[in-house]
Amino acid sequence: MEFSNSDRVQWRSELELYSARLESLHKPDLLPLDSFYRNELPLLLSARAPNPFLSKSELVRLMQWKLSRGKWRPRLLNFVSSLKESEVESASKKAFGSLPDLSKAISELTVLKGVGPATASAVLAAFAPDVAPFMSDEAMMLAVGNIKEYTLKQYLAFAKKLQDKAKELSGEGEKFTPSDLERAMWSSVIGSKSSASSTKDETKTNVSSSKSGKRKRKN
Numbered sequence: 001m002e003f004s005n006s007d008r009v010q011w012r013s014e015l016e017l018y019s020a021r022l023e024s025l026h027k028p029d030l031l032p033l034d035s036f037y038r039n040e041l042p043l044l045l046s047a048r049a050p051n052p053f054l055s056k057s058e059l060v061r062l063m064q065w066k067l068s069r070g071k072w073r074p075r076l077l078n079f080v081s082s083l084k085e086s087e088v089e090s091a092s093k094k095a096f097g098s099l100p101d102l103s104k105a106i107s108e109l110t111v112l113k114g115v116g117p118a119t120a121s122a123v124l125a126a127f128a129p130d131v132a133p134f135m136s137d138e139a140m141m142l143a144v145g146n147i148k149e150y151t152l153k154q155y156l157a158f159a160k161k162l163q164d165k166a167k168e169l170s171g172e173g174e175k176f177t178p179s180d181l182e183r184a185m186w187s188s189v190i191g192s193k194s195s196a197s198s199t200k201d202e203t204k205t206n207v208s209s210s211k212s213g214k215r216k217r218k219n
Helices: 008-016 018-023 030-046 056-069 074-081 085-098 102-109 117-127 137-143 152-169 178-218
Strands: none
Touching: 008 018, 008 178, 018 030, 018 178, 030 056, 030 117, 056 074, 056 085, 056 117, 085 102, 085 117, 102 117, 102 152, 117 152, 137 152, 137 178, 152 178
16 A cells, blocks of 8 residues: 555554554563553553653553564563663653653654663554554555654654554545554554465465476376
């Protein structure tokens, strides 16, 4: 699916396939982590109003989710695991209080060791999905065509594109948030990779069968 696509039905379809494609990765730990991130964590954060914050244990689980759904980088998990509880609570409280100013909110979180713009965006997305999308490789590739530059400047450009796209697609009974679009794009990319892999495997099988048949005829 192209980012320029304006078909609400297709975007909704890709979003609805998210869970199935998550399961297709065959990572048992990812499913409960994703449920925590998308369902439990937002409720925990909103329940702490008027001064919401993220706990250290929640940041660790969020990092486990991020690495499991994307590329596994154990050093990042080690870094956040070594943070002090007070550091995480203070930085996250300042970040949530800075919204909707994404630049300031991201900057408040990236003072934490192991937390870059991408992880910071995941924290903000759990609290404010209508403002801050998660900066995933898959969504970055479709929206801006660059998955090598994980900077604040790049995130702000990415977030603006998803915010504008969410407004464009919302209407006629449909409501999309920037976070909805991130999951839809992730789903689309994973689906395309799966289809490509299946086609490749089928081609190999057909070639192998053809060669086997030729050998039998020679005998």
